[in-house]
Amino acid sequence: xxxxxxxxxxxxxxxxxxxxxxxxxxxxxxxxxxxxxxxxxxxxxxxxxxxxxxxxxxxxxxxxxxxxxxxxxxxxxxxxxxxxxxxxxxxxxxxxxxxxxxxxxxxxxxxxxxxxxxxxxxxxxxxxxxxxxxxxxxxxxxxxxxxxxxxxxxxxxxxxxxxxxxxxxxxxxxxxxxxxxxxxxxxxxxxxxxxxxxxxxxxxxxxxxxxxxxxxxxxxxxxxxxxxxxxxxxxxxxxxxxxxxxxxxxxxxxxxxxxxxxxxxxxxxxxxxxxxxxxxxxxxxxxxxxxx
Amino acid sequence: xxxxxxxxxxxxxxxxxxxxxxxxxxxxxxxxxxxxxxxxxxxxxxxxxxxxxxxxxxxxxxxxxxxxxxxxxxxxxxxxxxxxxxxxxxxxxxxxxxxxxxxxxxxxxxxxxxxxxxxxxxxxxxxxxxxxxxxxxxxxxxxxxxxxxxxxxxxxxxxxxxxxxxxxxxxxxxxxxxxxxxxxxxxxxxxxxxxxxxxxxxxxxxxxxxxxxxxxxxxxxxxxxxxxxxxxxxxxxxxxxxxxxxxxxxxxxxxxxxxxxxxxxxxxxxxxxxxxxxxxxxxxxxxxxxxxxxxxxxxxxxxxxxxxxxxxxxxxxxxxxxxxxxxxxxxxxxxxxxxxxxxxxxxxxxxxxxxxxxxxxxxxxx
Numbered sequence: 001x002x003x004x005x006x007x008x009x010x011x012x013x014x015x016x017x018x019x020x021x022x023x024x025x026x027x028x029x030x031x032x033x034x035x036x037x038x039x040x041x042x043x044x045x046x047x048x049x050x051x052x053x054x055x056x057x058x059x060x061x062x063x064x065x066x067x068x069x070x071x072x073x074x075x076x077x078x079x080x081x082x083x084x085x086x087x088x089x090x091x092x093x094x095x096x097x098x099x100x101x102x103x104x105x106x107x108x109x110x111x112x113x114x115x116x117x118x119x120x121x122x123x124x125x126x127x128x129x130x131x132x133x134x135x136x137x138x139x140x141x142x143x144x145x146x147x148x149x150x151x152x153x154x155x156x157x158x159x160x161x162x163x164x165x166x167x168x169x170x171x172x173x174x175x176x177x178x179x180x181x182x183x184x185x186x187x188x189x190x191x192x193x194x195x196x197x198x199x200x201x202x203x204x205x206x207x208x209x210x211x212x213x214x215x216x217x218x219x220x221x222x223x224x225x226x227x228x229x230x231x232x233x234x235x236x237x238x239x240x241x242x243x244x245x246x247x248x249x250x251x252x253x254x255x256x257x258x259x260x261x262x263x264x265x266x267x268x269x270x271x272x273x274x275x276x277x278x279x280x281x282x283x284x285x286x287x288x289x290x291x292x
Numbered sequence: 293x294x295x296x297x298x299x300x301x302x303x304x305x306x307x308x309x310x311x312x313x314x315x316x317x318x319x320x321x322x323x324x325x326x327x328x329x330x331x332x333x334x335x336x337x338x339x340x341x342x343x344x345x346x347x348x349x350x351x352x353x354x355x356x357x358x359x360x361x362x363x364x365x366x367x368x369x370x371x372x373x374x375x376x377x378x379x380x381x382x383x384x385x386x387x388x389x390x391x392x393x394x395x396x397x398x399x400x401x402x403x404x405x406x407x408x409x410x411x412x413x414x415x416x417x418x419x420x421x422x423x424x425x426x427x428x429x430x431x432x433x434x435x436x437x438x439x440x441x442x443x444x445x446x447x448x449x450x451x452x453x454x455x456x457x458x459x460x461x462x463x464x465x466x467x468x469x470x471x472x473x474x475x476x477x478x479x480x481x482x483x484x485x486x487x488x489x490x491x492x493x494x495x496x497x498x499x500x501x502x503x504x505x506x507x508x509x510x511x512x513x514x515x516x517x518x519x520x521x522x523x524x525x526x527x528x529x530x531x532x533x534x535x536x537x538x539x540x541x542x543x544x545x546x547x548x549x550x551x552x553x554x555x556x557x558x559x560x561x562x563x564x565x566x567x568x569x570x571x572x573x574x575x576x577x578x579x580x581x582x583x584x585x586x587x588x589x590x591x592x593x594x595x596x597x598x599x600x601x602x603x604x605x606x607x608x609x610x611x612x613x614x615x616x617x618x619x620x621x622x623x624x625x626x627x628x629x630x631x632x633x634x635x636x637x638x639x640x641x642x643x644x645x646x647x648x649x650x651x652x653x654x655x656x657x658x
Contacts, residue, residue: 181377184344187364188371189391189442199390203381 051259071260083242091220094159106171127165163216174208294355294445301350321476325493333502370439378423446478520654563658571651578624
């Protein structure tokens with residue numbers, strides 16, 4: 001072995017050892033840092049859960065003594081259940097409408113030759129950036145004109161329209177990933193456009209549709225300003241507005257009841273995540289359909 | 293079944309002309325293979341017949357009806373795609389029956405037909421599987437089955453064997469020929485593989501740069517290519533193309549090439565007079581060049597001498613590449629020819645068996 005080769009070999013052996021030592025120090029420091037960051041985010045959640053079982057909760061983090069469901073009992077009696085049902089209605093209807101419209105629009109924009117398609121897509125992208133406060137006054141005027149105020153259904157239409165531009169972009173990109181041969185194969189077998197969409201494209205992009213639907217649902221679920229302005233009917237009050245009204249209703253803040261209300265308001269979204277996680281983690285699979 | 297007719301069909305994508313003024317008639321029940329190099333317009337032609345592309349000019353008739361603007365779903369055609377295009381979320385059974393279900397065929401009828409076709413293609417045990425659980429050959433058979441099941445007016449096949457290994461490809465070539473004999477449906481098959489074209493087609497459609505070069509049965513295309521491109525594309529090993537000068541001086545006419553002068557008959561000499569220039573290209577098939585010992589007499593045959601550069605023994609035959617001046621000639625010889633690399637060999641060929649092309653236009657002179 002030559003001297004040059006020996007030098008090279010020594011360098012190769014020593015260099016990784018230094019890197020390994022640095023790495024061995026960096027790893028625990030990074031872990032501690034991440035644990036601290038995690039705790040910063042977890043502590044408010046922990047407070048929320050503990051306070052919801054504590055009838056005399058205040059702003060401090062403390063174990064409830066004794067554990068009690070009184071806060072839950074009181075907020076349900078105060079109308080939290082009805083408010084959550086209203087939220088479910090608004091979020092559910094807007095999700096169904098927005099997802100259906102976006103899937104069909106996304107399909108056409110992804111697959112068909114449309115005049116000024118680029119311009120249409122840029123306009124849709126522009127719409128995703130518009131703040132709700134900008135649209136609320138003209139929307140309110142339209143609602144007054146059409147006599148649509150104080151209606152859960154029409155309010156959910158507005159909520160749907162808020163999510164449609166982003167969902168169209170999202171689904172257009174998902175549909176664009178489906179190999180065109182599937183649609184051509186279906187077309188030559190005699191399938192119409194609508195049949196191709198429902199029998200071929202939609203089953204292949206279910207995870208993508210679920211992502212769009214969940215994002216719409218969460219947007220609508222947490223929506224505050226639109227239902228507050230467009231639907232003043234007390235029996236239509238959704239959860240987000242309900243919490244706000246509950247907070248200021250009793251003169252002083254009831255921390256325990258507020259926490260219980262918040263936990264109840266979060267449960268449907270958590271359940272939705274749990275149910276759909278199986279499909280969301282699956283991703284798209286075109287395996288076997290086309291030679292990859 | 294239906295006759296397919298393309299009349300003066302042109303298709304461009306922007307400035308690029310993919311298919312240029314194509315005239316083609318595919319007879320009822322005929323098996324036609326469109327062949328050519330990449331980008332020659334063969335797939336575009338097939339996609340126009342299928343309805344995925346609309347011609348910019350010309351008319352397309354299927355079964356006597358103009359189909360230029362008829363959508364694919366209403367053309368009653370079946371297509372096998374290069375990449376199978378099996379629906380990955382459906383079982384083999386549902387893939388096969390897709391077209392029938394779209395047409396609201398009764399469940400009983402679907403069941404009978406699916407099982408018949410599955411039996412014929414030997415895929416019955418696979419009916420409950422998804423495409424991802426099948427091998428390449430099985431997927432290809434399912435794709436074929438889906439096309440066959442509907443009894444369409446015509447079959448369109450876009451390089452259906454290109455993703456299979458060599459052994460499976462040979463097997464599927466037999467299968468396709470057998471199936472076509474059983475169901476003589478009009479078939480347009482696109483491939484870049486001239487072996488597939490030669491072995492399966494009733495007629496071959498040869499294309500290059502979007503233009504039709506020649507339409508002929510495989511034997512005719514091989515023996516009588518209309519131009520240098522057709523001669524060079526068809527045949528394996530490739531035809532030997534040698535540039536030569538026409539020499540009408542002296543008593544008779546001769547072709548000067550390969551460091552020799554090859555005398556030609558008066559009949560050939562007359563045909564050479566129509567050449568646009570004094571240069572021609574001689575095409576000699578490898579099987580028409582025979583190596584011989586230097587002592588052998590070859591009356592009426594041109595004899596040239598060269599050096600063996602490469603020997604390729606293939607078992608049943610051997611291919612040898614012989615350098616003659618600047619040219620390399622390939623000869624197909626029997627096995628165990630006894631030749632060695634670097635050795636000198638005499639080659640003889642009959643100029644009357646060769647094909648002579650115009651040096652300028654590339655068209656066949658004789």
